[in-house]
Amino acid sequence: MLLLYHHLLCLLTLRHHALVKAQTVAKTYTGWDCCKPICASTDNRPSLLTTRGAVRVCNRSNQPLPTTAGVSAVTGCQPGVNTNTAAYLCDTYQPIPISNDLSYGFAIQVQDSQAADHPNCCKCYQLRWLTGAAANKTMIVQVVTPGGAGGDVKRGDMIILTPGGGVGPLGQGGCNGMYGGGYNWGGAQGGVRNRQECERLPGGLWGGCYWRWNWAGGVVNGWDVVYHQVECPGRLVGISGCVA
Numbered sequence: 001m002l003l004l005y006h007h008l009l010c011l012l013t014l015r016h017h018a019l020v021k022a023q024t025v026a027k028t029y030t031g032w033d034c035c036k037p038i039c040a041s042t043d044n045r046p047s048l049l050t051t052r053g054a055v056r057v058c059n060r061s062n063q064p065l066p067t068t069a070g071v072s073a074v075t076g077c078q079p080g081v082n083t084n085t086a087a088y089l090c091d092t093y094q095p096i097p098i099s100n101d102l103s104y105g106f107a108i109q110v111q112d113s114q115a116a117d118h119p120n121c122c123k124c125y126q127l128r129w130l131t132g133a134a135a136n137k138t139m140i141v142q143v144v145t146p147g148g149a150g151g152d153v154k155r156g157d158m159i160i161l162t163p164g165g166g167v168g169p170l171g172q173g174g175c176n177g178m179y180g181g182g183y184n185w186g187g188a189q190g191g192v193r194n195r196q197e198c199e200r201l202p203g204g205l206w207g208g209c210y211w212r213w214n215w216a217g218g219v220v221n222g223w224d225v226v227y228h229q230v231e232c233p234g235r236l237v238g239i240s241g242c243v244a
């Protein structure tokens, strides 16, 4: 009887461990540099195309490129690139509010390595904010770029792709190449400072820019989150064309 009880306890313990998901504690930031996502390349490992797929990319008219053309296209953020043949971030990667407490979207996950075959490419994570105006709200994001750390931004942090969320360290070149130079993208870090300034962006990006002020309720930068991996929603896979 005692032995049986011991076994039962072990089983329960094992089961408990299996159910506890690895949680990452991190911070969220926002960004939108119009650059081709890094998970859109395969680092000369074509096998990734048949297993994981490659993140969909667009030409400067926001039209998706065929997969193999997208993988080999040069990023629009390379100085002096031909903007007619370069690849950019599609406007479909904007945040999508699903309900008052849930949004979908895409993210740069800060990593030590920015290789295109990074194992976290195309994985999805469910984030829950602990601080900031979005405290207790959740968001499911798919990773489309393994990003680099810098300044306050550390390994594990999530930079949520948000138009007007800041063009980041590469500057405004990618967005100028994609949309022309007539727009104001706000500060490199943090981007536009309020909802009205979203209207300085190309019209097709206003909705995603408004998301920050309407749904999240503020800047999002530096807000604490916990997150764990989840199965990717079909809606996100349908946009990115990629799943891991």
Ligand SMILES: *[C@@H]1O[C@H](CO)[C@@H](O)[C@H](O)[C@H]1NC(C)=O
Pocket (backbone or CB within 6 Å): 059, 060, 061, 062, 063, 084, 085
């Ligand atoms: C983008 O792709 C679409 C569809 O293939 C094409 O009609 C359009 O001319 C392309 N735009 C540029 C700038 O190449």
Ligand SMILES: *[C@@H]1O[C@H](CO)[C@@H](O)[C@H](O)[C@H]1NC(C)=O
Pocket (backbone or CB within 6 Å): 135, 136
């Ligand atoms: C978040 O949820 C916790 C526990 O349910 C609650 O105590 C807390 O007040 C909530 N915070 C906000 C900002 O709603």
